[in-house]
Amino acid sequence: MxxxxxxxxxxxxxxxxxxxxxxxxxxxxxxxxxxxxxxxxxxxxxxxxxxxxxxxxxxxxxxxGFYASFSDLLGTDQAPGQVIDYTASGGGKGGLEEMGHEDVGVSNGSDWAKAGRIDKVEITGAKTGITSPAYVYLPPQYFQKAFHKQNFPAAVILTGYPGTAESLITRMKYPQTATDHIKHGSMQPMIMIMMRPAVVPPRDTECMNVPHGPQVETFFTTDLRKSVEANYRVGNGPQNWGLMGDSTGGYCSLKIAMQNPKDFSAGVSLSGYYATHDDPTTGSLFGGSAALKNESNLMWRLKHKPVPSVWVLVTSSRKGEGNYRSTMAFIRAVHAPMQVSSIILPSGGHNFTTWDRELPASIDQLSHHLTQ
Known part of the structure; x- marks a missing residue:
């Protein structure tokens, strides 16, 4: 067990x-x-x-969903990722290996043209050498004849830290929500790549390119995108790609979108924060560089860097959520060409129950800010 x-x-x-x-x-x-x-x-x-x-x-x-296994909990699984030649082995292309499929878990779940499908994959970055598991949700239209030549928008969905990718399916129910909303017309068909931001566990890199360390931001902006684009029918422009996450995943979504508008055009942050710092889980993220630390602060970026042409959505609660004041300050600091929307609840803590209330409207809005 x-x-x-x-x-x-x-x-x-x-x-x-x-x-x-x-x-x-x-x-x-x-x-x-x-x-x-x-x-x-x-x-x-x-x-x-x-x-x-x-x-x-x-x-x-x-x-x-803090830990997925006993080895994850104890930190005993330290084996480095191995680069696999998929062309020679007959696996996926572009560093993506398919590990299997599963049903979405809704009515008619075995009929992919009605319910969609979840692929379990492993992505190995050609540029960064980082290997991470992920789940890819394919909407029902992906399997329908009328859409067989169509590319779909894609969104990277991130957990908090430490988190498990499975919780995005079993607890937050992203695929089930997407299938239901697509069916009822509130969401456009969208591929979702679901994973945790801690792609070099147990370290929490805050999705940064760490000096002399793992290049996690490059993994998301370059390696992951190329792998998915090589194996699925997705667009390859920034208008086709977005990010969404909760807590640490929310911070990563905002930061990656704001720092890489040539790769992503939208980001959604559920209870995310707006700056990071070194702590025991992160180790040294900045290598002593004050400039790098400043650039990881999203408020600093809005004041001192060119504002990117991206759309973002942020969430918080007036009572019970620690990021309320910083969220309101962030909203006030955003200016054109950047666009910001928000969901501010009267009350709600930093937990799944709150995110369950914010997720349906957020995922709908994200899908409509991406193009096919």
Missing amino acids: GLTSKKLLVAVVVLAMALFVATIWLWPRLSGRGVRPVAGRVGLLFGGQLTILAALGLAINSYF
């Missing part, structure tokens, strides 16, 4: 309940002062508390 397995969570909950019952039942028998009674009481208390904490931890991880 894996770390995110429901069977593991149920087993730990059952064990916690069993130890609770055992504690109540056996406590009178262990009321003596001898070594064995004391050891028994300590064992029951320790075992009960440990299993309760384990159950809570598993439930929280399942909800928020």
Whole structure:
């Protein structure tokens, strides 16, 4: 059973309940002062508390999608990515390897022309050498005869940190929402590449090109785009490409769009922030460069750099969200040719429940700001 397995969570909950019952039942028998009674009481208390904490931890991880496996949690899987010659092996083109398909999880899910499809892929960057798994959502129209020659707009969808790409499907339900909204006409057909921004785990690079380190921004702007364009029917202009994410993924979406308007024309940030800094999860991001640190600050960019011709959408809550003031300051600082929209809720915390309220309108707007 894996770390995110429901069977593991149920087993730990059952064990916690069993130890609770055992504690109540056996406590009178262990009321003596001898070594064995004391050891028994300590064992029951320790075992009960440990299993309760384990159950809570598993439930929280399942909800928020922090870690995908035990090796991810413990940081033991440190194997570097390997470059694969897909032309020779018969795999995908441009550094993209298809690992399999799955249904979207809606009615008629097995009929791709009605429900769309999710491809599990692995992308290896020819320029950066970075390898990362991803899920590619293909809308129903991708499989319909009337659209067989049409290119589609594409959006990179990013989790927060650490996050798991699976949570974008199982918890936030991007593919299911897209299929439903396309069916009802509120969203235009759009391909989505779903992944986490931490493409060199466990490090949080904040999607930066780190001096003498991983070139993550280049991975997203060059490697990922070329790989997807080589394997799917997507446009190759900035007007065809956008980004969307929550928390760290939201910051990455804004920053990449603002710094690379020749590659992306739109970015959506759900509860994202507007500047980053070095911390234990990031390591040294700036290599001591004050200029690089300034350029990672989106407010600084609006004041000191040419404003890019991109559209962005930002979200926050007046009560419960820590980025409210910075979000309003960002909105006031944006000026032409850049465009900004917002979703400001009366209340809502930095969590999936809030993002569930913001996602439907946000994904619709993103799709309509991209062209085929």
